[in-house]
Amino acid sequence: MMLTIVLGIIGCSNDDTTSQNATASNAPTTQNDDMAKPAKALVTFSYFNAARPGKDVNTNETTIGKKLEEQTGVNFKIEHLVGDINTKIGVMIASGDYPDVLIPDSAMDKVLDAGAFIPLNELLKKHAPNIMKLYGPYLDMMKAKDGNIYHIPFEAAQGYMPDPNPTSGFWIQRGVLKEFGYPTITTLDEYFDIIKRYKEKHPQINGKDTIGFETLTHDWRFFTLTNPPMHLAGYPNDGGVIVDMKTHEAQYYGDDEITKRYLKKLNEANNQGFFDKESLVANYDQYLAKISSGRVLGMFDYAWQFQPASQSLLKEGDDDRRYIALPIVFDKGTKDQYLDPPTFVQNRGIGITVKAKDPVRIIEYFDNMVTEENQKLINWGIKGETYEVDANGKFTRSPEQIKKTSDPNFQKQFGIDIYGYLWPMMGNFSVFADGNPKNPNLQPSVVEQGYTDGDKAILSAYHAKVFSDLFSPPDERKWYPAWSAGIGKGTPEDIFVQKTVDLQRKYFPKMILASTADFWSLWDEYIKEFNKLDAKTYENTITRIVKDRINGKW
DSSP states (O other): OHHHHHHOOOOOTTTTTTHHHHHHTSSSSOOOOOTTTOSSOOOOEEEEOOOOOOOOEEESHHHHHHHHHHHHHHEEEEEEEEOOHHHHHHHHHHOOOOSSSSEOGGHHHHHHHHTOHHHHHHHHHHHHHHHHHHGGGGGGGGBOOSSSSOOBBBBOOOOOOSSSSEEEEEEEEEEHHHHHHHHOOOOOHHHHHHHHHHHHHHEEEEEEOEEEEEEOOOGGHHHEEEEHHHHHOOOOOOEEEETTTTTEEEEOTTTTTTHHHHHHHHHHHHHHHHHGGGGGGHHHHHHHHHHHHOOOOEEEEEOOOHHHHHHHHHHOGGGGGSEEEEBBBBBOOOOOOOOOOOOOOSOBBBEEBBOOOOOOHHHHHHHTTTTTHHHHHHHTTTTTTTEEEOTTTTOOOHHHHHHHHHHHHHHHHHHHHSSSSSSOOOOTOOOOSSSBBBSSGGHHHHHHHOOOOOHHHHHTTOOOSGGGGOOOOOOOOOOGGGGOOOOOSSSSSHHHHHHHHHHHHHHHHHHSSSSSSHHHHHHHHHHOOOOTTHHHHHHHHHHHHHHHHHHOOO
16 A cells, blocks of 8 residues: 555565575575476466556566566566556456456455456465465455455565654645744644744745645545544544544544534635635646645645655755655644554455466465565565665665665666565565565665655754654554455445445535535534434444454454
8 A cells, every 4th residue: 555665665686585584483485596496388477457557567577577487487467457447347347358367456346246266275275385374364364255265465464663754644844844943733723823824924935826735635535635534533544434442443433523623624724715725626636736836835645645746846856845744633632643553454455367377376476476585575676786784684775775776767677666566475564584674664774864964854853763753653453454344345334435425525625615604504414414324334334343353353
C-alpha cells in the first residue's frame, strides 16, 4: 500500500548474504550457488496487474528480473490495467481468457467467485518451503471458507521496525510554521487557525491566490474526505469504523459526533474563505496540480497519494513550499495513532489462474523471491553499487547511492517499480535475520543522509531526529486493519457501505458549502437518511471479525 516507501526501495546482491541466511532460524531458507542456476528451459509467463497503471514490460528487461531469471529460468511478461478495472476483469471472466498470474486488486471477489484461481495448498507444501516459513503465522488467515488458499497476500511481517517518515496526517507547508516561529500544533482548531492567519498575511503565492485547505473527493479516493474524523479522535485507519481498545466493539463513525465535528470545521473554513470549493469537484490530476503549484497551505492525505506533487516540490528546491505531517487531534490530551502497527492484509494478493501453463514453476519462482538473499537484492541492491556494509554489518548508502537509487529512471531500469510490491514478500517494516531492515528507508543512517538541509532545519526546530518523533508510537492492534475484512460483494454489509458512500457524496459537499445556519438542518437530513440503512449488521460483522482475529481466527 505505501508508494512513498516503495519508490525508495532498492535491493541487494546474493554474494554477501548466503552465509548469514543459512544460520538464521527465523528466516526463509536460501539458495546456494548450484541452486541459483536454472535446471529447466527458459519460459515466459503472463502476469496481469490490475492494481495500478504502468508500462508493460518483461521482468528480464530489468536488473532484478534478469538475476531472478538466471536463478529460475523464468520471465514474466507484465501487462498493466488500462481503463476500468471491473470492465477488464469482467471481460476476462466472461471469456475465460486469463493470464498465468493475476492481481485483481478490488475485483478479487469477482475472480474468486468465478473460480479463476487454482488452490495453492499442495503447491505451497510441496514446492514453496520459503513461503511456508515466511507466511507460516498467517496461513490460516489466508484460507477461504472451503479451506483452500487461492492467493498469496503481498506482505508477511518478519519482525518490526517503525517508519521514520509518517505517511499520513494533516500536512502543512513548512513556510507556515516558519512564519510563526515553529509553534507546536496539536489540535484541529490550532491547525486551521495558523493556516487562516498565514493566508491573511499572504493572499497570494507565486502570483496566484493562496489556497488554505484542500481535500480530495475524486472517484474511489473519496475516503480522503471521510477518513480524518477517526484520526482526529485518536484512532488509526481501520476504514469506516473505530474499534474500542477494551471491548473490541466496532463502531461505524460516519453518523457519529466526530464526523459532524470535522464537517462543521470544514464548513467554518469555507465560510471564512480558506477552504477550496473546487476540491469537491476536482479530479485527481487537478488535485496534484494544485499541490504542485505551491499554493496549498494544508490538507489531510496519505503520502502515497500526493507523492508526484511532493517530488515536484522537492525538485523546485523551495523548502518553504514543501510539507510536513502533523499528528493533529480534536482535543489536547488525545493520543494520536497515525503510525500504523504491524499489519496483515489478506484480501489482496497474487494468484495463479486456471489457465496457467506450469503452476509449479510459477510457485517455485515466488518461493525463490522470498529468500532473504533475494529480498535484499530486491530492496537494497548490489553491494558496492547501491549500498555498502559498515564494520558492524549494518547496511548503509552514500549520498551518491541515495541519489542514484532515488532516480525514477534508475528504479525502472533496476526493476524496483516492478518488484517493490505486488509479489509475495517480507512486510515493508520487516527486519532481516542480521538486524538490517528490509526497507532502506527505515535504516537511520540512510534516512538521515537522505534529508535535505530544509529537512534538517525543521527537525532541529522541533528537536527531532526523524519526522516520526513528532508522533505517538502505535498501539498493538492484533486485528489491524479492520478494512481488510474482505466483505463479500452483494452482501448486506457491502450494500450498506455502497449506499453510505452514495449518501455521503450527496450530503458532505452540501454541508461544507452551506451557510452556518443551514449546516445543522443538512446534518439532520443526512442522519435521517442514514438511519434508514442497516448500520448495525455492518458493525456486528466487523466486531465479530475483529474478535475472531484477536483469538487467532482469520
